Amino acid sequence: MNKKVRVRFAPSPTGGLHLGGVRTVLYNYLFAKQHNGDFILRIEDTDQTRYVEGAEEYIYQCLDWCGLIPDESPQKPGAFGPYRQSERKSIYRKYAEQLVKQGKAYYAFDMPEELETMRTNYKTAENPSPQYDHKVRMKMRNSLSLTLEETERLLEASTPHVIRILMPENETVQFHDMIRGEVSFQTSQVDDKVLLKADGMPTYHLAVVVDDYLMQITHAFRGEEWLSSSPVHVLLWKYLFGIENMPQWAHLPLILKPDGNGKLSKRDGDRLGFPVFAMNWVDPKTNELTKGFRELGFLPEAFINMLALLGWNDGSEQEIFSLQELISKFSMDRVHKGGAKFNFEKAKWFNHEWIKQSAVSSYQSAVKELFDENNIVINDENKFLKVLELVKDRCTFLTDFVQQSSFFFQTPGAIDIAAIQPKWNEKKNLFFVELIRAYELMNLWQHDDLEKEFKEIAAVNEIKPGDVLLPLRIMLVGGKFGPGVFDIVALLGKEETIKRIKHTLQLLQ
RNA sequence: GCCGCGUUGGUCAAUCGGUUAAGACGCAUCCCUUUCACGGAUGAAUGAGGGGUUCGAUUCCCCUACGCGGUACCA
Numbered sequence: 001m002n003k004k005v006r007v008r009f010a011p012s013p014t015g016g017l018h019l020g021g022v023r024t025v026l027y028n029y030l031f032a033k034q035h036n037g038d039f040i041l042r043i044e045d046t047d048q049t050r051y052v053e054g055a056e057e058y059i060y061q062c063l064d065w066c067g068l069i070p071d072e073s074p075q076k077p078g079a080f081g082p083y084r085q086s087e088r089k090s091i092y093r094k095y096a097e098q099l100v101k102q103g104k105a106y107y108a109f110d111m112p113e114e115l116e117t118m119r120t121n122y123k124t125a126e127n128p129s130p131q132y133d134h135k136v137r138m139k140m141r142n143s144l145s146l147t148l149e150e151t152e153r154l155l156e157a158s159t160p161h162v163i164r165i166l167m168p169e170n171e172t173v174q175f176h177d178m179i180r181g182e183v184s185f186q187t188s189q190v191d192d193k194v195l196l197k198a199d200g201m202p203t204y205h206l207a208v209v210v211d212d213y214l215m216q217i218t219h220a221f222r223g224e225e226w227l228s229s230s231p232v233h234v235l236l237w238k239y240l241f242g243i244e245n246m247p248q249w250a251h252l253p254l255i256l257k258p259d260g261n262g263k264l265s266k267r268d269g270d271r272l273g274f275p276v277f278a279m280n281w282v283d284p285k286t287n288e289l290t291k292g293f294r295e296l297g298f299l300p301e302a303f304i305n306m307l308a309l310l311g312w313n314d315g316s317e318q319e320i321f322s323l324q325e326l327i328s329k330f331s332m333d334r335v336h337k338g339g340a341k342f343n344f345e346k347a348k349w350f351n352h353e354w355i356k357q358s359a360v361s362s363y364q365s366a367v368k369e370l371f372d373e374n375n376i377v378i379n380d381e382n383k384f385l386k387v388l389e390l391v392k393d394r395c396t397f398l399t400d401f402v403q404q405s406s407f408f409f410q411t412p413g414a415i416d417i418a419a420i421q422p423k424w425n426e427k428k429n430l431f432f433v434e435l436i437r438a439y440e441l442m443n444l445w446q447h448d449d450l451e452k453e454f455k456e457i458a459a460v461n462e463i464k465p466g467d468v469l470l471p472l473r474i475m476l477v478g479g480k481f482g483p484g485v486f487d488i489v490a491l492l493g494k495e496e497t498i499k500r501i502k503h504t505l506q507l508l509q
Numbered sequence: 510g511c512c513g514c515g516u517u518g519g520u521c522a523a524u525c526g527g528u529u530a531a532g533a534c535g536c537a538u539c540c541c542u543u544u545c546a547c548g549g550a551u552g553a554a555u556g557a558g559g560g561g562u563u564c565g566a567u568u569c570c571c572c573u574a575c576g577c578g579g580u581a582c583c584a
Contacts, residue, residue: 228579466543
């Protein structure tokens with residue numbers, strides 16, 4: 001009996017969506033779709049002190065842009081709601097209490113200051129960060145160290161308290177990780193993690209287990225930073241819902257900063273000049289804007305493709321994958337164990353490849369928006385499409401299209417006269433005068449004819465075509481860039497071409 | 510400190526005991542192109558160190574080093 005595959009991405013809405021987060025979404029999504037399963041988005045907002053306005057909405061937008069649409073989410077509830085943990089608050093207490101009754105957890109009344117005192121008192125050179133564990137728990141104020149009466153009195157008086165898991169002393173917790181194989185921990189090394197906070201909210205540890213159970217999650221994929229707390233989760237599964245019902249785990253490798261070591265952070269992006277977030281993020285408190293891949297001019301297909309290959313490959317030499325291909329080819333056991341350094345140059349390459357190989361119609365509207373933003377009016381969609389096709393090879397970012405092709409739609413703002421002037425002479429001037437005359441007489445305005453005419457006139461005037469080709473380019477586009485000159489002439493049309501040549505000729509007088 | 514997880518060119522990486530150790534990005538040189546790209550060709554560059562196991566280790570085991578992650582009433 002095979003259960004339907006159900007996976008979840010469970011972000012806490014505290015800010016921009018990080019590269020690594022998107023990759024976690026992606027791997028979840030690919031796995032789910034490959035197995036005809038469901039991909040669930042659950043919002044982990046149990047820490048009320050970290051609420052950030054707009055962060056949740058932002059996550060939806062990012063997933064939308066990436067094309068990784070959840071089957072169930074707060075916006076699109078399925079049968080397992082609510083999908084926001086803050087709205088599930090009432091659910092968790094029951095399980096925490098159950099654990100206490102089973103003798104697997106206990107009440108702890110220690111105040112934050114008392115915890116701090118414990119940490120400073122027990123701190124030694126060998127043990128710089130003491131834990132709340134079997135070594136100290138009997139010295140703290142909890143239902144283990146206190147008498148039954150005392151505990152009851154405290155509870156009845158509504159004394160603030162948390163519920164902590166009682167870690168067994170000499171057990172080995174072992175589980176199978178889809179990427180790392182068998183992983184094991186000694187329970188005596190793990191601390192008595194808080195399960196239920198004083199405000200009645202669960203911590204991540206309780207919530208993830210309860211919700212994964214209630215939402216019938218079959219596979220749980222998350223970042224490697226969670227690996228060390230996994231024994232707590234495994235034990236909770238054992239106590240509460242049965243180890244046989246536990247989802248299969250996979251702890252994904254981290255995405256590292258390009259220079260040095262360590263997790264890639266937003267700061268690294270700022271420092272090294274590349275985005276880390278999927279989309280622009282504006283901090284509602286400081287109004288600070290952090291650039292995203294989308295706004296930089298990335299195609300979502302390229303972004304996804306790049307992320308998929310950061311830690312995974314299918315064993316072949318293929319590097320360009322569509323989302324559909326990724327769905328069919330992805331496999332968790334080919335995911336690397338070690339972290340991967342992020343390389344923006346390679347990310348750019350992916351985008352460039354996608355721009356080149358995609359049909360221009362697929363990003364036409366996105367580029368159109370960019371033109372709008374720059375007040376460049378497109379009134380001929382057909383011409384627009386041709387232009388995009390003509391320049392796409394030289395665009396790494398979508399935003400490059402503006403620079404590369406605005407001259408097709410408006411007369412260049414400035415003509416790089418300085419690049420023509422030094423070698424300019426009357427002979428060349430005459431050539432262009434003649435060229436204008438000849439072009440004016442042309443009926444058919446086609447690439448090959450235009451080039452032929454140009455070369456014939458050059459020959460008659462004993463001018464090397466190369467000597468007048470660059471000037472012509474500059475007259476038409478304003479500078480030393482753009483596609484083939486006669487492609488430009490052909491697309492620009494007779495009237496505009498002649499107008500621009502005349503204009504520059506005047507400037508050269 | 511302790512626990513866990515890692516380690517193939519600058520970077521992403523293939524290899525599942527036997528190869529001249531792929532490929533890609535980037536870099537360099539050249540060709541194409543009388544702009545810039547695209548495209549093509551060539552080149553430099555890799556198994557952290559030490560022990561085992563084996564006829565043979567990049568591959569399996571151990572140790573060391575190094576890195577990362579965790580060690581919160583944050584996720």
